[in-house]
Amino acid sequence: MIACALSGVAQSEANRPRADELLEALDLFTARHAKRAHQVRVRVADLSIRLYMPSAAMADLYAGRLGGAVKTNAGADDLHFHLAEPSAVGNPDAANFAYYQSLGPDFERLAGESGLIGIVGRPDPYNNPTEPCTLFNPRTGVGVQWVTSLADLPPWDAGSPFRLLIHWATAQRGLRMMHAGSLVSGRRSMLLVGGGGSGKSGTTLAGVASGLQTLGDDYVVVTADPVPRVHRVHQLLKQDPAGIKRVLGPRELETPLVLNWQGKVEIDPELHFRGCMAESADVVALVLPRIARADQTTFEPLRAQDLFHHAAASMWQQLPGAQKSGFMFATALTRRVPTWRMNLSSDPFEIGRAVRRFLDSGVP
16 A cells, blocks of 8 residues: 555545456455455345454354344355455555555545445534445445444444445345335235434334334335335334333333443344344335324325435435436336325324225225
8 A cells, every 4th residue: 555645635636546456455355354244144125235243253143133144055145345444454555455545535436437326424523433444346245334343333333233234235236225114914024214213214114013024214225127026125113212111011121221322222123022023025115104193094196206315315325326227216216106195193003003994995
């Protein structure tokens, strides 16, 4: 690596790194890391993904959040995702993506020139955690999350492992990762869209507590088939402590409740509602929930453009990159699938029954 870049000296056009150097660094880093890492295989949206992790404990944690390790060795893997720090490859020069990370905004441009997709977090004025240096090669399906130290991983990473790499990889295949909750009855599902605080997670938890299935309450992958289908990404539900206690009641929970970076409780829903995680389902409705505290949950038709506004804004914020294809995908999806507003009651079990009636009959 060039020493002056590591010292933070600005790069002139003459000594600016070349695109092929970044590509070579990615290939060298991942090849060396693959020999040292703890490996585990998972499946997301029918894609086989091999994870290369810093430790066996992290491999188990991240695999569990992605639906569990797949034991079979049949066939080749579609994607290879690495999470590592410089010491993981034993060669500081080959490992130090800080050289490229120091380029700031130019990093993403250099990644594009290399045929890669990349992002590097830039600290905000309050020194809040940012995204790690993340690179993906769409030609080989190899991606890496690089951090100078595992202590630098943002607090949300373990709750939604490899979300950017999955987002970019599925977008390359004509699928789309969406920031949405989901509820399933039989083979029919609704997607719950909207910004934070709209009721997506609470509605999802209310549904599974009432016997419905889910594909997750935060991120899902949607295919653009003639009948759109939604696929599970992460096996995790998040809810504030009041919502957890309101739905689970006397059910046994961790004591005291452990809160994540958002002040929410993270639970594996299969531990409380066995069989509640579905792998895929047809999308029959796009639903914008609203916390109305009504006596009964009701559904009303919503203009597609209004729901698109809420879905798109959330998607751009949570899932950067591939925006043009995402805009086209979201537009097509809202034209193809009926759109609704759901006015929520205060009773989680009444909400669950209302969702089941809606999905089973197709009529609110």
